Amino acid sequence: xxxxxxxxxxxxxxxxxxxxxxxxxxxxxxxxxxxxxxxxxxxxxxxxxxxxxxxxxxxxxxxxxxxxxxxxxxxxxxxxxxxxxxxxxxxxxxxxxxxxxxxxxxxxxxxxxxxxxxxxxxxxxxxxxxxxxxxxxxxxxxxxxxxxxxxxxxxxxxxxxxxxxxxxxxxxxxxxxxxxxxxxxxxxxxxxxxxxxxxxxxxxxxx
Amino acid sequence: xxxxxxxxxxxxxxxxxxxxxxxxxxxxxxxxxxxxxxxxxxxxxxxxxxxxxxxxxxxxxxxxxxxxxxxxxxxxxxxxxxxxxxxxxxxxxxxxxxxxxxxxxxxxxxxxxxxxxxxxxxxxxxxxxxxxxxxxxxxxxxxxxxxxxxxxxxxxxxxxxxxxxxxxxxxxxxxxxxxxxxxxxxxxxxxxxxxxxxxxxxxxxxx
Numbered sequence: 461x462x463x464x465x466x467x468x469x470x471x472x473x474x475x476x477x478x479x480x481x482x483x484x485x486x487x488x489x490x491x492x493x494x495x496x497x498x499x500x501x502x503x504x505x506x507x508x509x510x511x512x513x514x515x516x517x518x519x520x521x522x523x524x525x526x527x528x529x530x531x532x533x534x535x536x537x538x539x540x541x542x543x544x545x546x547x548x549x550x551x552x553x554x555x556x557x558x559x560x561x562x563x564x565x566x567x568x569x570x571x572x573x574x575x576x577x578x579x580x581x582x583x584x585x586x587x588x589x590x591x592x593x594x595x596x597x598x599x600x601x602x603x604x605x606x607x608x609x610x611x612x613x614x615x616x617x618x619x620x621x622x623x624x625x626x627x628x629x630x631x632x633x634x635x636x637x638x639x640x641x642x643x644x645x646x647x648x649x650x651x652x653x654x655x656x657x658x659x660x661x662x663x664x665x666x667x
Numbered sequence: 668x669x670x671x672x673x674x675x676x677x678x679x680x681x682x683x684x685x686x687x688x689x690x691x692x693x694x695x696x697x698x699x700x701x702x703x704x705x706x707x708x709x710x711x712x713x714x715x716x717x718x719x720x721x722x723x724x725x726x727x728x729x730x731x732x733x734x735x736x737x738x739x740x741x742x743x744x745x746x747x748x749x750x751x752x753x754x755x756x757x758x759x760x761x762x763x764x765x766x767x768x769x770x771x772x773x774x775x776x777x778x779x780x781x782x783x784x785x786x787x788x789x790x791x792x793x794x795x796x797x798x799x800x801x802x803x804x805x806x807x808x809x810x811x812x813x814x815x816x817x818x819x820x821x822x823x824x825x826x827x828x829x830x831x832x833x834x835x836x837x838x839x840x841x842x843x844x845x846x847x848x849x850x851x852x853x854x855x856x857x858x859x860x861x862x863x864x865x866x867x868x869x870x871x872x873x874x
Binding site: 470473514550562613626 | 671672673674675676677680683687688689690691692693694695696697698699700702719720721722723724725726727728729730731733735757760763764767768769770771772773777782790802803804805806810811813815816817818820822824826827828829830831832833834841842843844845846850851852854855856857858859860861862863864865866867868869870871872873874
């Protein structure tokens with residue numbers, strides 16, 4: 461079955477207002493898993509929501525995310541450059557509304573953990589906070605900071621140092637089930653989805 | 668509520684076998700929307716599955732994806748360099764098993780559309796195929812090809828030329844609903860999830 465769909469040249473969207481266009485365009489890339497990025501220590505401690513976490517490679521274990529242009533104050537980015545360590549904390553159905561609230565424009569002195577009511581956890585030898593409410597913590601060390609010349613965003617790449625997962629997963633051959641973890645996917649800047657596992661498919665071979 | 672989770676240093680995973688480690692590590696970044704990338708014309712026509720589509724920016728409208736190291740033959744990458752145009756086609760519940768099958772190692776002469784049974788659609792002035800079964804087509808033109816030095820993967824950035832969406836969405840202020848579209852998210856290389864919309868949240872402001 462093919463679809464009754466209509467092609468629209470990007471030109472046509474020029475009469476949408478700026479916010480409408482941005483919201484629409486932000487959704488093209490699909491509903492992607494939400495993570496809170498924890499950075500900084502003491503007065504610099506910061507928590508921010510992202511849905512651009514990307515797998516870069518397994519050997520060495522690298523993850524990336526997209527940082528918007530740093531022409532304005534970006535607390536997450538500044539902290540990563542300063543402390544080198546940062547954390548990805550999976551957002552779940554249990555606290556996604558608090559996680560969303562971290563996107564408010566708090567000033568540098570305000571600590572998002574306190575402002576939104578999430579629990580900051582600190583781990584030995586890691587110079588970044590973690591989110592107590594999250595069942596999946598990934599600790600990273602800055603590996604590369606690549607400027608994307610097309611629009612001055614940046615691809616920030618980190619090497620995974622350690623991960624924290626529910627103890628029960630050990631019996632499951634370390635296979636993460638994102639329905640069980642209650643992972644939330646975010647489309648655009650505002651729409652939240654939960655996941656239901658449909659099927660695991662085998663490694664595909666030519667038939 | 669905080670979780671009963673356990674921190675594991677990456678060192679500890681060294682005794683997992685290579686495939687287990689890769690499958691485990693591939694899942695850290697979460698369940699991400701699956702897209703088929705259509706490239707090439709005539710004998711070069713190719714279709715490949717990806718879940719690393721990333722929003723780069725709205726002005727100009729840019730999307731990226733991660734291309735694994737090109738030290739082996741990569742038909743998608745070669746076609747993008749040759750034809751400059753390529754398409755992202757959202758994978759839905761209606762054809763995700765066929766989409767998965769495109770990941771089999773077909774040789775350069777084999778056309779994945781025919782091998783897996785999906786419909787190639789061609790659009791005027793665009794040098795790439797689209798997937799008839801998909802309700803969301805994004806046509807792109809190569810904008811930048813950035814090598815990630817940490818592991819020789821590449822961030823391929825494309826400028827969106829046009830999009831095709833269901834006609835009904837026009838009445839919806841161009842807001843894409845990924846539950847309605849039946850978008851499928853992929854974790855690791857094998858686990859497929861569907862999405863259920865939970866809530867739309869307002870633009871957050873400090874309280």
